[in-house]
Amino acid sequence: MGRVTGDGTVGKALEVLDQVAAFGRPVRFGELLAQSDFPKPTLYRFVQTLTNQQMLAYDPERQTYTPGLRLVRLAHTAWDQSTLAPVARPHLDALSKAVGETVHLAQLDHAQVLYIDKRNANKPVQMYSQAGKVGPAYCTGVGKVMLAFLDEDAIESVIEQQSFHGFTEHTLDSADALRAELHDIRQNGYGFDREEHEPGIICVAMPILTSAGRVLGALSVTSTTSRTNLAGLEAYVPILRETADKITRDAQNWSFPDYQTKETTGI
Amino acid sequence: MGRVTGDGTVGKALEVLDQVAAFGRPVRFGELLAQSDFPKPTLYRFVQTLTNQQMLAYDPERQTYTPGLRLVRLAHTAWDQSTLAPVARPHLDALSKAVGETVHLAQLDHAQVLYIDKRNANKPVQMYSQAGKVGPAYCTGVGKVMLAFLDEDAIESVIEQQSFHGFTEHTLDSADALRAELHDIRQNGYGFDREEHEPGIICVAMPILTSAGRVLGALSVTSTTSRTNLAGLEAYVPILRETADKITRDAQNWSFPDYQTKETTGI
DNA sequence: TAAACAGGTTTCATTATTTGAAACTTGGTT
DNA sequence: AACCAAGTTTCAAATAATGAAACCTGTTTA
Known part of the structure; x- marks a missing residue:
């Protein structure tokens, strides 16, 4: 067989x-x-x-x-060692505090978005239920900004794997529409989700790149059309860029941290 | 070989x-x-x-x-389907809000404690980094109350697997000391961590049992000796018991929930 | 009450995969 | 240039995986 x-x-x-x-x-x-x-x-x-x-x-x-x-046991280690989360945590906290909206950290896994961490401004966070979740790359803010900064071949390969399911009336529905959008994102350096995945939900997203330009992950600030609009979200671009830069810097420096298994504050 | x-x-x-x-x-x-x-x-x-x-x-x-x-992807599903977390979540939220201290939900995995969820009263939670973490059963509140309500054979089997490493001067250092402690816990229905794992850290813990008495998991409220003492923590016993009961009830009823993959609020 | 049935479990000869000693690369040192 | 450590590949022997068929076991149907 x-x-x-x-x-x-x-x-x-x-x-x-x-x-x-x-x-x-x-x-x-x-x-x-x-x-x-x-x-x-x-x-x-x-x-x-x-x-x-x-x-x-x-x-x-x-x-x-x-x-x-x-x-669950194994993933704890994976999350802590193979993702941006530990490096990004303090910066994500700061970003969350500054913007007061829901904030996401994501990475690319195969051709999908893998959500790695989250801050929910209001309620006591219910995070774990979200980290580990996967979402489509072609119709989320974080997905698109990560795709945009891959190299040509990788982009095409990922595009081929997208389903282009129409979640809302705004969902990009073809490879060409997505290619055009990715082009715009490369120009601007950041991107939006214009209710493409869920009606009423919009976000600004910023890629996290190495100094050489390789995609590490992405950040986003999410809100609703009832609370703000794209122009309102665009105001977060500077702080998003700063945060992404800080994460990049820390990720580069974070070569080999000190190894003692310092059991910090015991679970 | x-x-x-x-x-x-x-x-x-x-x-x-x-x-x-x-x-x-x-x-x-x-x-x-x-x-x-x-x-x-x-x-x-x-x-x-x-x-x-x-x-x-x-x-x-x-x-x-x-x-x-x-x-990380797989664990998301595991956490959501094979643990008490989804059932316990709302009750954990309520408990956290009521007591204003750090609250844990744990289950037994092999002979270890596996932390499943957490609420940190103050700061924006950094949960995922904790869920999935494992800890010793013989010197944590949640560990001891879960052991206490296993059946004889299971208790002995788990005791054999404990290392009895002396984390602090209060750590129980022998199987017999632990057996005595478990006996007391069975009498009371709940237990404490008396700085056994970390100096200055104390907690009250309550088992979550099925109506038939089988151990499902445990809850705890953690604080520090600088903020309170065991008597102070004991005041939380009633609300802990209520919370545990609610989780038990929901867990029993939660036979087969409705299956449509209702993508709730997008990530 | 028996017969049929669905869902799950075991058997066992065949087949395919894993195994690991040894040989070989590769990149960095003396 | 010779050496060395770390990682990688080869290939015949040993082992484990395979799956058609038979077999349970509890439940429904005649």
Whole structure:
């Protein structure tokens, strides 16, 4: 049978893990089987193995599987070591305080936007539920500004992977429309979300680039059409740029930090 | 060579993943090799495969590996589906608002405490960096109250896995001391952390149990000896109990929620 | 009460993948 | 130029994964 994933057995097992996660709800073995390329016993063993390894959790009551707790543990380390979040945190705090609107930090993951951190000006933040979330690149502020500063080939490759689903009447609906928008963003150095993903929701977004111009991530300030407009958001461009610059600087300097596992203030 | 993990190739690969995560910093191939049971080419291929699969991230600059972004994506789903967090969230918010101190939600993972959610009364929360963190069970409030309500066999099994490292002069330093403490906690229905993990840090903790008495998780209110004392914290017991009860109730009712992937308020 | 059934689990000979000693690169030192 | 450490590739042997078929087990239907 054709190469399903590459990367042998491990790749196949992780494919199953993704499949479970993609359901977005507890899923039964049979449901997985129905949409799996693997024969029953093979899938069965993968699910068993993953459950053993706590990468999946099994609910015997309902006979369903969900992604497991081990992932939460591992992701903590991933978030802390493989993302901009730890470097950006203080700057994000400052930005949030200054603008008083919802603020996001995102990175590009494959052809999608991966939200890494968030500050919600008002309510006690409910962050974790947001960090880790993925969104479309072609119709979010952060997505577009990150795309805009990739190199030609990378842009085309990512564009090919976009679905151009029309979330709202303002959603860019073609590769060409997106290319034009990316061109504008490169000119300006920043971009907007003009209710492209959700009606009433608008944002300004600023890329975070290395000094060599490589894309590290993006920042955005989000608001609603009832509270402000694009011109109002544009006022945040200077502070966004400053914040992005600070993050860039810290990210470069952050070569190898001191390594003692200084258990700061104990969870 | 002895069975290293069980669970075949997948188990071995995940063992490597854990090893990288355990370093807590970017790690070189050679460093992994030095403490690995696997021969060089075997380890090499695992690391390659995991990197391919975005379970590890490779920094070509420094030639180091860290846990990968795919884990952050997967953990988002895990947190949302396999933990108490989504059910507990509103109650945690309310508790936090009422007590004005730092509040934690934790679950038991293996023999460790896994922190699932947190509310920090004062500053804009920096949560994700905490959720996913693991801590010792024998010297934290949440750890002890969860242990206390396991059944005999489970308790002994978990006790065996504790290290009894003396974090402070108050840390319980033996299985017997811990058994006695767990007995008291069962009597009272709740427990304290008496500066056992960190000097100056104290907390009250309340288990979250099913109506049948099975341990689901635990809540705690944390403060410092400079701001209050154990008697002061004890005043929070009623509201903690109420909150735990509400979470229990919601968790039971939360059988199968409605399934439409209602994208609430966009990220 | 039995027969059929759906969903899940196990068997076992076949097949494909993993394994690791050794050899080989590559980039940096002496 | 010779050496060395770290990382990478080769390839035959050893092992683990595979999946058709058979088998459970609890539930519904005749």
